[in-house]
Amino acid sequence: MPEHLLSPGHTACAGCAQSLAARLVLDAAGPNTIIVNNTGCLEVFSTAYPDTAWEVPFIHSLFENAAAVASGVEAALRQNGKLSETRVISQAGDGGTADIGLQALSGMWERGHDILSICYDNEAYMNTGIQRSGLTPTYTSTSTSPASKSSTGNPRPKKNVVEIAVAHGIPYVATASAGFPLDLQKKVKKAMAIRGPKFLHVHVPCPLGWRHEPDQTYQIARLAVETGLFPMIEFENGKISGRYLIAKLKPVEDYLKPQGRFRHLFKPGAEAALKEIQEIANRNIERYGLVKTAT
Amino acid sequence: MRIKLTAEPGSARNNKTGSWRVERRPQFLQKNCSACRMCILVCPEGIVSGKEKNSFKTDYLYCKGCGLCAAVCPKKDIEMVPEETESKK
Ligand SMILES: Cc1ncc(C[n+]2csc(CCOP(=O)(O)OP(=O)(O)O)c2C)c(N)n1
Ligand code: SF4
Ligand code: SF4
Ligand SMILES: [Mg+2]
Numbered sequence: 001m002p003e004h005l006l007s008p009g010h011t012a013c014a015g016c017a018q019s020l021a022a023r024l025v026l027d028a029a030g031p032n033t034i035i036v037n038n039t040g041c042l043e044v045f046s047t048a049y050p051d052t053a054w055e056v057p058f059i060h061s062l063f064e065n066a067a068a069v070a071s072g073v074e075a076a077l078r079q080n081g082k083l084s085e086t087r088v089i090s091q092a093g094d095g096g097t098a099d100i101g102l103q104a105l106s107g108m109w110e111r112g113h114d115i116l117s118i119c120y121d122n123e124a125y126m127n128t129g130i131q132r133s134g135l136t137p138t139y140t141s142t143s144t145s146p147a148s149k150s151s152t153g154n155p156r157p158k159k160n161v162v163e164i165a166v167a168h169g170i171p172y173v174a175t176a177s178a179g180f181p182l183d184l185q186k187k188v189k190k191a192m193a194i195r196g197p198k199f200l201h202v203h204v205p206c207p208l209g210w211r212h213e214p215d216q217t218y219q220i221a222r223l224a225v226e227t228g229l230f231p232m233i234e235f236e237n238g239k240i241s242g243r244y245l246i247a248k249l250k251p252v253e254d255y256l257k258p259q260g261r262f263r264h265l266f267k268p269g270a271e272a273a274l275k276e277i278q279e280i281a282n283r284n285i286e287r288y289g290l291v292k293t294a295t
Numbered sequence: 296m297r298i299k300l301t302a303e304p305g306s307a308r309n310n311k312t313g314s315w316r317v318e319r320r321p322q323f324l325q326k327n328c329s330a331c332r333m334c335i336l337v338c339p340e341g342i343v344s345g346k347e348k349n350s351f352k353t354d355y356l357y358c359k360g361c362g363l364c365a366a367v368c369p370k371k372d373i374e375m376v377p378e379e380t381e382s383k384k
Contacts, residue, residue, distance in 0.1 A: 002305060003341070003344070004341035006341060007306075007307050007308050008307070008308060008312065008340040008342050008354070008357035009309060009310035009311070009312060010310075010312075010340075011310065011312070014339075014359035014360060015339065015359075015361035015362070015363055017339070019340075020337060020338075020339040020363075023339070023341050024336075046307070047302070048307070048310065050302055050306075051302055051303075051306040051307045051308075051309050052302040052303070052304065052305070052306055052307060053305065054305070055304045055305050181336045181337065182336070213362075214359075214361040214362060214363070215362030215363055215365065215366040215375075216366070217339075217361075217363055218337055218363055218366060218367055219366065
């Protein structure tokens, strides 16, 4: 048995947090796992024909239907009495999860399959050239929402896919981050111990699309959490049951500044947009209780 | 024409991504290491190994030189050095 269940030799960009998070997830899930993957960077960089980086069974079908294929795999395991030993993970990027794959995912949750679904959220369609997705944050410059003299980037809010999952009434929903590797692995283990549909939303910086140095991946992932822009929260049976309390709250500028996709926000005239991003963080902090309030 | 539709587990190892490294590679100094394992945890290639203090190393056949291991080391015991530097540990 190799030490890690995702082998080296995959072709992810240097410093890619999605490759890091996928390895952490699978190492925590263990060898008796079947992975079904939507199209996206993760599928492409891990399975360059004729090789594969996966040490476990892995199926790729289409961009939109991993959840449907995974449902079939789970049903077959159930029928053959093998679901107690073999578990199924259905995984995708943010586009594959929250946009094009959402109906298959919703069906899978609704039918109650015993599957862990994972969203690796790098906040755009990276594999095809950084197009904006439903999970791209407000005022991000992407190739389809470019910042310019007349635009401050993506005008729309980041979809709250976590609460969409919670609204399905599934037993476990959580967010995690590549900047908190042990917490991520703990949540995978917790999810795998629960029967029924589970959803894990993992924040994964992308040096290529976010335009930061490869060695900043870990730090930037942590700053997203420590500014309140990416809340680390857990829901069990519809109720919030866990949150990462921010010990030393940082201004959103600390997170935005090292990233080229937000460079336009530090030019004269973008002050209102910056202020709005801070307000998004403030609303997250209030909504989920991310900072200890003095009583 | 018939082509194979399945692949051997972990066969991506055939692809030696160490050739991607052009500028810098991590040097594991093995002086102040406290064996906290952070470098093992964050390496996106999963190629850092080691158990005892000051025993950690990477596999240059695959290391892409991203610098994450050096960035997270709390003891500053991993240094990114120019590719030409001698003594590969
Ligand atoms: C039906 C369909 N439309 C478009 C594509 C092209 N396509 C492949 S990957 C991808 C983007 C994937 O984005 P995301 O799910 O966020 O994953 P990422 O690559 O960012 O990790 C697109 C648009 C496709 N393969 N199939
Ligand atoms: S484009 Fe981004 S997500 Fe895709 S492999 Fe590169 S760093 Fe990873
Ligand atoms: S530089 Fe990057 S790829 Fe090389 S050992 Fe360090 S973390 Fe791994
Ligand atoms: Mg994406």
